[in-house]
Amino acid sequence: MKIHDLITTSDALADLCERLEKSEFVAVDTEFMRENTYWPELCLVQIANTEEAAAIDPLADGIDLTPLLDLLCENDDVLKVFHAGGQDVEIIVNLTGKTPFPIFDTQIAMMAISQSEQIGYANLVDHWLGIQVDKGARFTDWSRRPLTDRQIEYAIGDVTHLSVIFPKMLKKLIKTGRGAWLDAEMEKLADASNYIVDPETSWKRIRQPGRNPQALGRLKALAAWREGEAQHKNIPRGRIMRDETLADIASHPPKKQGDLAKVRGLSNAWKDNDIGKRLLKVIEDAEPLPKSEMPEKMKRGAPLGKEGALVADLLKLLLKIRAREIDVAARLLTRADELEALAAGVRDLKVLDGWRYDVFGKDALELVEGRTGFAVKGGKLSMTHIDDMQASMQESQIPEETPADVPEEVSEEASE
Template sequence: MSEVNYRFIDATKELVAFCDQAKTAGWLALDTEFVRERTFYAQLGLLQLAVADDIVLVDPLAGFELEPFWQLLADENVTKVLHSGGEDLELLHQCAQRMPQNVFDSQIAASVLGYGDSLGYAAMVQQFCDVELDKSQSRTDWLARPLSDDQRYYAAADVFYLARIYPRLLTELQQADKLALVADECALQIVKRTRQLNPDLAWREIGNAWQTSPQQRAVLQALAAWRLNTARRKDKPVGFIVKDATLIEIARKEAQSMAQLAAIDSMHPQAVRRWGDEIIAAVKTGLACPEENIPAEMPRLDFVDGYKGMFKKAKALIQKKAEELQVPASLIGSRKQINEVFHWLWFCNDALKQQLNPPDLLVGWRGELLKSELEALLLPRP
């Protein structure tokens, strides 16, 4: 393993100097360490930055002004290189109140170039640098201070190798004429990570929601909206408020009293005491929902007539386009992304489409590639 040299920044003056260095270089490698086990919002514990061989660790808990770095994130003239940076983008958006611009995700780049689907950072370093990374600190508490030498070294390595791999990926993408494709995909990730889930649509994220009746679906919608709003307000994971399976059980039984809530096996007595009144209010809201406002059905597609055959045809179309583009089919469309198109075209009315974001396969570079052919293939519904 290469010797990873790094320095620690805990003062604004040093941070300003590093940001100026990044502006001159035109790019920097970036990673974050955070903790999210017991909170709704991730808590930033460390920033790792690199410009070429200059590796710095920035302590966001040291109490100094980070505004120079937040401004750098929004600078479109500086490329921010991350690996599988979705959660990092969300966290940085939350902390900086602005979304990083001009992002280059090395996982996306590696996939486009055929190095593997959803390639993890350690696997990428092994493949490109023939180095096996130490993963012993991956579950550490990044909010605890002081950070140990092992923690610091682990964190520094995350950008040390990224800064070495980026120029190679960039060159290969330019040679393959695929840099624009990666740029489009990274820009799409920025847009997606900026979105906030509408509480009225939170029920659609619950796995077995398709098993509910229309009236139960209205109750589940009210319950899921209450839970998401509560989780955000209390800064607790949604599962810490009430778990998915319990929420569905409450909706099915249309529980309207403390006794009915307490009779649900998966409902913890403490949750009944703490949230009972609010849960009952949400149930009553759902029961009072006018028929015309009951949320549209979101069925399990495996049980829908004609779906399996049409899915195979859609998948074959994506495979054909992937071969033409010389990229992995999984980059263009996963099973989940294909299913989003089925739900959109077969089960979403115009009013619901106004609330939802269009499926990935119908917008952006994927839409240019697939939209007209997918719509011709899937409409009208068989």
Template structure:
């Protein structure tokens, strides 16, 4: 397994130009995400079948050549479990690799679980046991050791034969177009922007609050989200979600109460006064402008039976198709469908996952008829 380490712009340009001569390209990233809101890119692995390059984005000043490669629609990019990689590309380069397929998705269409790991697939399909001991390494630290570099290179070196084997099986099974549709669906979800005014809806337990508490939570959640973006800090490192909920629930307006509730002293010191001001301001808002109560699907009387009916149908299709139930329709996707019918009156402009792409003829049309 030979590879070259790319640390300059001219080297990068040569590697990317070579890659453009191929139809298919293997891609992977190594990143760190502990305290930051965005993943911090540490290394890019690229393999075009002939040249394997480990690109150092920390050392290279101009990454334009790589950005152009990501955008080149004549080259298929192959990744595995690409969700966070896509986030890395979007944040670092303002674009996604396109077109793109995910070998984890390909494996799912062959009856594997949706979250089957790369090492497991490589061992099962290629008979190679990969060393995954460096998976938790600090990819921002320099220099990287030979062991780290070998580990990173293996992720794309073995991705190519894995892709080729899965492609043959997926094509024979008639799922190739569906693989592309599902990969596109994942990509589209990863680039959706959070609406700051709706950030409070993502806080666990928000449904328990009354409108006069939600109006406080809405202001606090929007502030926390904007603060996280501005400082590139993970949300809970700005202010813990549980504490944010407590402030809104009990309308806390003093630092001493925050201390009694066990809030992080550093968060109190840094943000306490601002939070108290936001609480007081929110409490002056007229009730006509309060957020609506959060209605959970599971609290509706007919929900349990409705969900069970859909789940039973998914199991039938799973047995017939050989696809895992959680891949066919996750709990979130089933709830999305029920919500689409109950709350959005089957709005064609807001189709749920189950009512589009490969799922529609296989499953969606049947489930749609079952939702009352």
């Protein structure tokens, strides 16, 4: 594979993208900094196909990233392969308003062909290639220039390995017939709305203080205000105020600015400064949350109770068994809250639909309805149908009949 020098000019980038657009897929990774900013700062882009790889410097003076962004977001003929690509995709959405498409994430794909739920990149490379990745540059300040040869080599390695792993992974997915299992997960990754923060809906990401319309109205107003403050200052929203503090203020609003000094999580300066004044104005102007915006109650059946909790525990045990049997990540099949809902009587669940029903949901439902149970076979815990268990027990019983070669009178004497 040809490894290019760091690309710092528009012409070199355009030439690279012209070649890459003829590929079936490209492996993509980014390096960025976001510890001290609201918006992640893109510092490096790495890209590779099966023939060449390069690192691109988006901080280079005058470089035009348009050919790269067009390749990622406008060219539907080239598959874009990431590993744990959520934050990489977020950066691209911030730049273009679009997600790379079509898209494939190797971390998500590993859930369909192994029991790994969030396999790290180093473990992925070790699993598929038997190569130990050098982790020495993980905590590099990628915004500092110049980058060293070691930093660039480390960064490009992320996509050169990925370009070798992806075809192997795809071959296994085709062989096992599990590619369709990943469709919904990949669609979620490609949905731009998952990465665009709308200040008016940002309150939904915060743990809600009950269902009081007044408190939720304040929560909505405060969350939108915090988002605006953080964006304007380009600092992390937590630097303005932590979620826990915001929710506490929404539930127990201060009556005057001086009371802000008593709020846990705020400095004493808030009782006098301008940001404290703006906060109090938001609280005063907040209106109750309209009924149409009230969060939906979680779907629940009857309260679990002790017996229901035991059924939920059995379902979780079944999940572990099935995930082990078919070598798939349990989280891809279902989650604990869904199993608890199933135990409580809810039936409108993802686990009872499509391929999930075929590989797990059917057995889970039969367990809840008493048609299957657990058995130990060959030293391993497994599932078995109750009818099969009863038939097996009947076959193992010795018939209580009078032996044919025993005279009838002897039999009668023995019975006296």
